[in-house]
Amino acid sequence: MNKKRIRVLLIDDEEEFANTLAERLELRGYDTKTAVSGEDGLNLMNGESFDIAVLDLMMPGMNGLDTLRRIKSQTPDLPVVLLTGHGSTKEGMEGMRLGAFDYLMKPLDIKDLTLKILSAVDASDGNEK
Amino acid sequence: MNEQDFLKARLLGKLTASATHEFQNVLAIIKESAGLMEDVLAFTPMEDAEVLEQRLGMPLSTIKKQVARGVDLVSCLNGFAHSTDHVRCKVDVQVLVNNLLALSRRLAANTGVDLALEEKETPLYMETDAVQFQLCIYYALESLFSALPARSLITLSLEGSATLSAVTLCATHPDQPVPDDLSRIICREKAWEVLLEAARAIQVRPKANDTGVTLFMDS
Numbered sequence: 001m002n003k004k005r006i007r008v009l010l011i012d013d014e015e016e017f018a019n020t021l022a023e024r025l026e027l028r029g030y031d032t033k034t035a036v037s038g039e040d041g042l043n044l045m046n047g048e049s050f051d052i053a054v055l056d057l058m059m060p061g062m063n064g065l066d067t068l069r070r071i072k073s074q075t076p077d078l079p080v081v082l083l084t085g086h087g088s089t090k091e092g093m094e095g096m097r098l099g100a101f102d103y104l105m106k107p108l109d110i111k112d113l114t115l116k117i118l119s120a121v122d123a124s125d126g127n128e129k
Numbered sequence: 130m131n132e133q134d135f136l137k138a139r140l141l142g143k144l145t146a147s148a149t150h151e152f153q154n155v156l157a158i159i160k161e162s163a164g165l166m167e168d169v170l171a172f173t174p175m176e177d178a179e180v181l182e183q184r185l186g187m188p189l190s191t192i193k194k195q196v197a198r199g200v201d202l203v204s205c206l207n208g209f210a211h212s213t214d215h216v217r218c219k220v221d222v223q224v225l226v227n228n229l230l231a232l233s234r235r236l237a238a239n240t241g242v243d244l245a246l247e248e249k250e251t252p253l254y255m256e257t258d259a260v261q262f263q264l265c266i267y268y269a270l271e272s273l274f275s276a277l278p279a280r281s282l283i284t285l286s287l288e289g290s291a292t293l294s295a296v297t298l299c300a301t302h303p304d305q306p307v308p309d310d311l312s313r314i315i316c317r318e319k320a321w322e323v324l325l326e327a328a329r330a331i332q333v334r335p336k337a338n339d340t341g342v343t344l345f346m347d348s
Contacts, residue, residue, distance in 0.1 A: 016162075017154065017157050020158065020161040020162055020164075020165050021161050023165055023168075024161065024165055027168050027172050058150060085149075085150050085153045085154075085207070106153055106157045107153065107157035107160040107161070107200055108157070110164055
């Protein structure tokens with residue numbers, strides 16, 4: 001069986017966090033690209049396509065919610081999972097109102113993230129059919 | 130709270146909240162790095178993988194446990210910092226008190242006392258000056274710290290349905306009864322005077338008794 005690998009765009013200004021998490025996702029069979037700012041993430045999206053974006057909310061420059069707005073206006077069907085700090089649930093809820101699939105608290109559990117990615121991609125595939 | 134006091138508290142809160150965000154990132158990187166090491170052990174087939182896992186399993190589990198401890202503390206500190214956001218607002222009392230206790234636990238332990246909160250299944254809300262309210266709880270605790278023998282436990286319970294009517298601080302000891310003149314000892318403490326002053330500002334009425342302190346919400 002040749003199952004298609006899920007392409008993940010991970011946007012987080014903490015480069016070491018993003019790279020380590022990307023490596024963990026790769027080990028689990030996901031194709032993962034990282035971007036260290038909202039602008040970088042949007043540029044990557046112009047050049048290639050992804051099945052899901054995982055987006056940190058608290059970033060300098062273009063913050064997570066602004067990036068989310070841009071992603072949703074550019075590719076409305078791309079599911080987005082948000083990463084928030086503890087104590088930032090308000091921003092997470094606001095993100096969902098803006099169209100994010102869900103949010104997770106940082107530091108996160110890799111199992112929670114992969115489950116969330118799978119259900120977001122499944123839901124998105126279901127919507128397309 | 131007057132404007133200047135609010136701005137002082139707000140500055141401390143803003144800087145603390147900003148720092149807790151950075152701490153969360155630090156802990157997230159440590160957690161992912163430990164997770165990656167676990168993954169490498171689990172995913173890479175090697176002859177001596179079992180030996181490596183035996184040697185690395187314990188330190189990796191310690192890192193994860195300590196990261197979880199750090200995350201809990203930083204989350205409480207973040208919540209505490211954000212309690213300075215408004216002069217007056219609606220607060221979830223259980224969350225507020227839980228954060229305060231987590232951050233006071235070391236101070237209590239220095240006097241040999243442990244702290245606990247009786248969990249309530251449904252949240253209790255209150256419209257108040259959150260900083261002033263925490264000031265009251267903290268000084269009620271401090272008035273008990275030096276009045277109690279080592280190894281005492283102070284259990285806080287929240288009374289009321291939907292809105293808070295009282296906070297009870299009840300002292301117990303595993304081997305001996307609490308001092309029978311506890312209320313007199315409490316009222317001699319400097320912290321008690323501070324509590325009375327702080328409580329007046331938000332219509333809270335502290336009462337010392339034979340097992341500890343009760344704070345009645347008069348507002």
